[in-house]
Amino acid sequence: MDHFQEVIKQSTHHPKPPGLVLQYGTAGFRTNAKHLNHVMFRMGLMATLRSKKTQATIGVMVTASHNPEEDNGVKVIDPMGEMVTQTWECYATRLANAEEDTDLVTAVKDIIQKENIDMSQKASVFVGKDTRSSSAALSQAVLSGVTALGGLTKDYGLVTTPQLHYMVCCQNTHGKYGEPTIEGYYRKLCQAFIQLIKNASSWTDDQKQLWVDGANGIGALKLREMESHLNNKLQICVFNDGNTGKLNHQCGADFVKVQQKPPPGITVNPDQRYCSFDGDADRIVYYYTDSKGRFHLLDGDKIATLISTFLKELLTQAGLDLNMAVVQTAYANGSSTVYLEETMKLIVKCTKTGVKHLHHAAQDFDIGVYFEANGHGTVLFSKTAEEKIQQLTEDLNASDDSKKAAQLLQNTINVINQTVGDSISDMLLIEAILAIKGMTVQQWDSIYSDLPNRQLKVKVSDRRVIETIDAERRTMSPAGLQKVIDNLVKKHKQGRSFVRPSGTEDVVRVYAEAETQESADSLAHEVSLAVYQRAGGVGEEPKPLHKTHNCLQDTCISSH
Numbered sequence: 004m005d006h007f008q009e010v011i012k013q014s015t016h017h018p019k020p021p022g023l024v025l026q027y028g029t030a031g032f033r034t035n036a037k038h039l040n041h042v043m044f045r046m047g048l049m050a051t052l053r054s055k056k057t058q059a060t061i062g063v064m065v066t067a068s069h070n071p072e073e074d075n076g077v078k079v080i081d082p083m084g085e086m087v088t089q090t091w092e093c094y095a096t097r098l099a100n101a102e103e104d105t106d107l108v109t110a111v112k113d114i115i116q117k118e119n120i121d122m123s124q125k126a127s128v129f130v131g132k133d134t135r136s137s138s139a140a141l142s143q144a145v146l147s148g149v150t151a152l153g154g155l156t157k158d159y160g161l162v163t164t165p166q167l168h169y170m171v172c173c174q175n176t177h178g179k180y181g182e183p184t185i186e187g188y189y190r191k192l193c194q195a196f197i198q199l200i201k202n203a204s205s206w207t208d209d210q211k212q213l214w215v216d217g218a219n220g221i222g223a224l225k226l227r228e229m230e231s232h233l234n235n236k237l238q239i240c241v242f243n244d245g246n247t248g249k250l251n252h253q254c255g256a257d258f259v260k261v262q263q264k265p266p267p268g269i270t271v272n273p274d275q276r277y278c279s280f281d282g283d284a285d286r287i288v289y290y291y292t293d294s295k296g297r298f299h300l301l302d303g304d305k306i307a308t309l310i311s312t313f314l315k316e317l318l319t320q321a322g323l324d325l326n327m328a329v330v331q332t333a334y335a336n337g338s339s340t341v342y343l344e345e346t347m348k349l350i351v352k353c354t355k356t357g358v359k360h361l362h363h364a365a366q367d368f369d370i371g372v373y374f375e376a377n378g379h380g381t382v383l384f385s386k387t388a389e390e391k392i393q394q395l396t397e398d399l400n401a402s403d404d405s406k407k408a409a410q411l412l413q414n415t416i417n418v419i420n421q422t423v424g425d426s427i428s429d430m431l432l433i434e435a436i437l438a439i440k441g442m443t444v445q446q447w448d449s450i451y452s453d454l455p456n457r458q459l460k461v462k463v464s465d466r467r468v469i470e471t472i473d474a475e476r477r478t479m480s481p482a483g484l485q486k487v488i489d490n491l492v493k494k495h496k497q498g499r500s501f502v503r504p505s506g507t508e509d510v511v512r513v514y515a516e517a518e519t520q521e522s523a524d525s526l527a528h529e530v531s532l533a534v535y536q537r538a539g540g541v542g543e544e545p546k547p548l549h550k551t552h553n554c555l556q557d558t559c560i561s562s563h
């Protein structure tokens with residue numbers, strides 16, 4: 004067959020390094036860019052098959068998010084803008100690891116047969132890339148893969164990951180979600196933002212200023228592009244804009260969250276708000292320093308709390324009976340969970356780590372707010388919720404108050420990118436909420452106080468020996484480990500700890516929180532030691548953290 008000959012012919016331009024084995028992980032493939040050309044070509048093939056199968060446009064984003072500049076990676080996007088479904092993750096792994104020629108063609112044919120794909124169907128694939136120097140050639144390889152199987156391509160060039168998710172969703176909903184163009188994206192989000200803050204009269208010019216760390220990546224570029232759409236309603240001062248600094252190096256959301264400090268090279272003034280994007284602009288965290296120079300981080304949990312409180316108040320004001328839940332992972336700070344459940348009386352769900360799990364759980368509610376502690380998240384509105392809100396805005400008998408609330412809800416829906424976590428969209432929503440409530444970042448921070456916490460990594464010979472249950476909060480194996488953890492936790496006031504194998508790195512992650520930092524640090528260390536001893540630790544035994552240890556240079560200390 005012509006297609007398969009073309010696949011063989013084209014694949015010779017994208018040779019697979021012999022012996023290389025890769026796995027479609029929590030967020031697609033990710034490794035050093037020099038090993039990825041063949042993977043990109045093959046993801047082009049896979050996206051084309053997926054497009055034929057779903058009879059819809061599929062997206063392929065070339066990015067390695069917050070990884071170092073020399074890495075790259077790829078994320079595949081399904082028709083409604085969500086992450087590609089899990090069965091196809093297995094196909095992705097099979098394709099990436101197939102040997103040249105016949106094995107590759109066999110892998111393609113297997114998918115066609117298993118999924119009963121009609122190869123005469125048309126296919127369409129949207130492709131985007133981040134600012135890494137390797138991204139241009141790698142996205143060309145994706146495009147070659149698509150054309151080798153006769154698919155049509157649209158190359159969006161430099162875009163943020165969530166922008167590409169948005170384009171795919173717009174295309175497949177025939178414009179109902181919005182126009183599948185970058186201009187259309189800015190217009191929709193910015194208009195909704197401007198509508199939202201219309202009544203925020205107490206917002207002074209000073210408060211309109213927001214400092215944004217662009218992680219020296221695509222987010223910085225896109226903020227500049229968006230600026231004119233904001234009509235000066237928000238003054239964005241971008242730093243780490245990629246002009247001189249290196250992507251994700253000493254900057255960005257991951258750096259700030261892990262190091263619990265601002266990016267060096269910027270003077271953080273008290274009374275000003277700062278936020279950091281990550282390398283593909285799908286995560287965001289906020290921060291400030293107080294008058295004593297202490298650093299305060301407002302992470303995904305604080306963002307989820309701000310947004311869900313805002314939405315709950317609007318629902319009450321609108322008199323709308325819609326169920327709402329907040330979805331978190333085990334990494335959510337215990338204080339946030341207590342606050343949401345006990346003070347806010349909200350449903351809180353805990354899922355496994357990885358946005359696809361949170362996204363899925365959030366779909367069970369009229370309104371599902373989901374955030375990972377690291378700042379990746381969004382809000383999902385069910386069709387019923389959207390319809391009820393829309394109806395209320397048009398209801399002639401509704402009171403002014405409830406109509407106003409419905410209008411705010413409607414604009415909130417429009418400012419949110421429901422396909423995936425989006426730094427730009429989340430930022431606009433957070434800024435709008437602060438403006439509407441006349442709230443400072445300090446007041447937002449004081450809603451609840453985080454429990455001191457610590458994350459560590461432990462190297463073991465095979466991290467798969469750790470098996471977890473209960474949304475990764477407990478371990479089933481190695482036998483006896485959980486019992487040890489339980490006993491250690493009991494020794495610490497407000498103690499909580501869990502361990503799980505990372506889905507993106509070859510380590511076991513240890514999380515601990517407790518009443519004081521000292522206590523959290525020692526619990527984390529004791530649990531790390533238990534993992535090291537019972538799960539086949541390699542290298543040096545984990546050492547205790549120093550009392551004053553506030554810098555996470557130590558190799559055994561890190562979070563993600």
Ligand SMILES: CC(=O)N[C@H]1[C@@H](OP(=O)(O)O)O[C@H](CO)[C@@H](O)[C@@H]1O
Pocket residue numbers: 029030068334356357358375377504505506507508512562563
């Ligand atoms: C503790 C943590 O932050 N884990 C991160 C990290 O997963 P791990 O499986 O923990 O390596 O990378 C994922 C993909 O970016 C992200 O979804 C997740 O939140």
Ligand SMILES: [Mg+2]
Pocket residue numbers: 068069281282283284285286
């Ligand atoms: Mg990212």
